[in-house]
Amino acid sequence: MLFGYAGTILCVDAGSGKIDKQPLPPSLAERFIGGRGFVAKLLWDRLPPDTDALAPENVWLAATGPLTGHLLPASGKTHFGAKSPATGGYADSNMGGHFGPALKYAGYDVLMITGRADAPSILVIDNQSVALRPADAWWGTGALTCETALKKELGEDFQILTIGPAGEKQVRFACMSHDFGRQAGRTGLGAVLGSKNIKAIAVRGSGGLTAFDLEGVYQAGRQAFDKVKAKPGFAGWTPEGTAGITNWVNEVGVFPTRNFKTSYADFYKNINGQAILEHLKITDKGCYCCPTPCGKYGKAKTVLGTVFVEGPEYESIALLGGNCLLSKIEEVAYANWVCDELGLDTISAGAVASWAIECFEKGLLSQEQIGRDVAFGDLAAVAHLLEIMAARKGIGDLLAEGVMRAARQIGGGSEDFAIHVKGLEWTGYECRNAPGMMLAYMTADIGAHHNRAWVLGHDMAGSAANVHDLVSAGGSGDKIGKATIKDKEKPVIELQHIRPLFDCLGICRLQYMELGFEGDNYADLFQLITGRSLTWQNLLAVSERVWQLTRTFSVREIADFGRQYDYPPARFSNEPVPSGPNEGHCLSRDELDALLDAYYAARGWDKNGIPTAAALERVGLEDISRELAACR
């Protein structure tokens, strides 16, 4: 018996309607743990090489981990994956909420969807009953609206995942929505679901979970909740949630503003965590079993209307607030709601909107093309851009392709300020004087994403500080010296194994370290649930295996993949930060190359960033090494 797992992969061919329940291979669990590990290996195995990301043959996956659904702090994570419409390479994204536990209680570790339904459909999983139903009534509705309607029709005990109009239109940064504010936002997985004509997935699970030592898990779970709640991080961080970092990123000058041209906003206190509490919040909102609810559900009143919305989370504040210069928290929340309802990733959508505004300012896009004047700081303009990109209306059809593809077509130097890596838009940290974080963005397996290795703290630890800086903390008058690029690969690689490990285990990482839990606690829980005696270091070794596999997947799928895909946009090398704490700093191409050289060497990759056979074999991927050689 595979303790900790439901034991079944649910395979749905949306084209034929065939439902197949396959046993979970024990070797898959042993080698890849779950969640992200399952996504990576199943994509490698099941996706025909060179498949177009929006073709029926693409494989859309939802996977849980062995800890998902147990009575442990924040064990509600679900991991999703496919070949990315944004990058053409490896894609994954995760979300909290209650979907994963429900899927597991229904009896499935993994849901895999292939094919394309003839007509818009909803996949309804009611324990062992699995069926595709017509979705004509819901096609075209907003993601939040659709979830509300399906809850009403099917019952509150169904957990619902939806796409919005952007997913239906296969916008390359369309997200998936769940629980009225949890999104698997990144890499365009909503577009993949839309390409399969799947509007929503509803899951009801009323079964149980297996554990090697069930009583031990109960006891450990109780102790875990007590431990998290006893830590001061609980009281210090939870009230503002992820938005609580807004002050700090401005203090250290890494807050993206004006399409990443600048890195500090003098209005940041209008859009920070405290502003959410004062102007928006109605209640805290947490995911499954979460003792530290970071969701803030609130009401935002703007000139464009009044909306109820969860958030904004920090990333939405950064990309819609800072980067589009929306300077009131209500405006940021409204734009957040527009994205949620349309099914757009707030990060990519904010990046695309700010890029389009800069193009308009530079005369590269006209009023006639866009349909109106647009400007930074104009909520109506930002909302208009979001709406036309979600509908693929006019120039919105090009914007829906993301900044990399749009810039290639618009030209005129717009590639230099199309802020992405590998085709995935950049998240909420400007890094021209944060070389470790820059390297983390350059080498993240899905593109420019922060959550694989967040090393800004390490970068700042090396910066000089004096008491004068502190007295005026948050002001733009104090300057930070040029950061060193030495030894940045070490913390990046270490965290690229630590943070994605939580995505394999199926549990939120926000309880890790700051909020009370440390690595060995997870190894103990893993052992109680699965019966496998793996240390924290053993678990990290599995995470490294997954990292090597996701890179190798992109090597297989993108013909000319290599170093050239790891560079950031030219803005970060050619345009020193014009003002704020990091004024005058940027990272030259030589410095970027030095960062990559050190990273590739430490990874065991060749000079072009391709994993060598030795590197793959070292982490137990001899089979992958052979299969890659056969493909190339």
Place this chain on the structure above:
Amino acid sequence: MSITINLHLSGGLRAILPDRPECITVTCDRPELAGQILIEAGINPRVIMKLIVNGRVADKSDIIDQDAEIYLIAPMAGG
């Protein structure tokens, strides 16, 4: 006048500053800025996102004028 301050470093902070112990005690002979106390303890204040001083969230520019237990929280990404 003598003020004793115990600085407690969170797990995340110790990952960033691996050579620092879990608790650092600093003694001051007059009220001092929280940020200055961090510097005297060998901690770059820029690494700190939040301070919790005697159970209450505080700022690096706040003045510490009595004995204190200060919990230091490293920046946390998310969202």
